[in-house]
Amino acid sequence: MRTERKNRGEVMRFFATAAAGTEGALRDELREARFREVRADRGGVHFEGPIDEGMRACLESRIAVRVLALLAEFEAPNEDALYEGVKGVDLSYYLEPKRTLAVRAACKDSRLTHTQYIAQKTKDAIVDEQRRQYGARSNVDLEDPDLGVFMHVVRDRASLYVDLAGESLHRRGYRKRIEEAPLKETLAAAILRLSGWDRQSPLVDPMCGSGTLPIEASLWARDVAPGLLRPRHGFERWPSHDETRKRRIAEMREAARARVKSEGPFVAGSDVSPQAIETAKQNAKAAGVRLHFSRADVRDVEALEPAGFVVTNPPYGERLAGGEELYRGMAEALRRLSGHTVVLLAGTPEISRAMRIRPDKEITVWNGPIECRLFSYSIR
16 A cells, blocks of 8 residues: 655654764754654654654754655565565655656665665666656656655665755855865764853864864854755755745744844864965855954964863874874963863874873764764863
8 A cells, every 4th residue: 555645744753864973962952953752863863743844954953964754664575575665655745757866775684785776676666656657757866866765774674765955964055165174064063062062152173174163163153054054955846845835944944044143152263274264264254154264373272262162173194184293282282271171073092192181071973984082171
């Protein structure tokens, strides 16, 4: 039996994905924003509500990488069961033959073990059913699809999701230029929340690169919803996105704009590279934030007045050069900042060894494929 189309009032189950180690930060963010049935899990956070709530998460979440809506669950011990299960899901709310499609897949502890094959069978089931119903089918577009579908198979049980945003939510739209080894916006937002920053104290990033941490800090302090910076989301390309839905999304955007504060705390960034500072300034302008950027060596970092937070992502040799001399000079400068909280994303143990003081807090987070430690120090 085919599943019914989702109407705007029906309670749905969502999964917001996050960088490994930041699930707790995302959970706290969604609870603070009054989402319902919020529960952290490996790789992200579950929540529930009508379809509008998934759309609101795309607009308001700073930490979520993707927001997935669960459409169906069924047993899939083999390819035939997978194919038939997908064919039984009504996707007409989200997709019609003239719109494009992309399918991703993941599997774990299942008899179906090849993710590319799982994605292929899922796609085949969707387009074969379209041919049966409409005599036409959606084309595949891996670069810019109208609908992204995700198939997750764990212990022979399949879960079929649609991606509401259509692309990674770290793509805010303001980063016009990047420096080498940029920090994703979603991870920067998670680091700021995990740092314990109160959004009122002054904050500086003395190795700011493209300016992502200071920009995200300013946006958060002023309550600028990150989705306001994007021209549109994937759900605005669904066939169900009619005039009523357009008005509802417009109302969400207006409500978000009404919460924006005109002023925020002092937030600054510095970097030894003049090119990085120019890039950071351009990105801040595109984001609509006014920040203090200057060229300076981290070893010359000065105390904030009043004392505040230093949050930074030092280079650690994967794509940017670090080195013992840099870390030693950085640590000596940071240890002079009495009364400050210093938060370092460390991709190498050399950084924590150079600090030579015990951190108040240590959290494991992943910066892409790199396992890092987020260290927090109270400088006394």
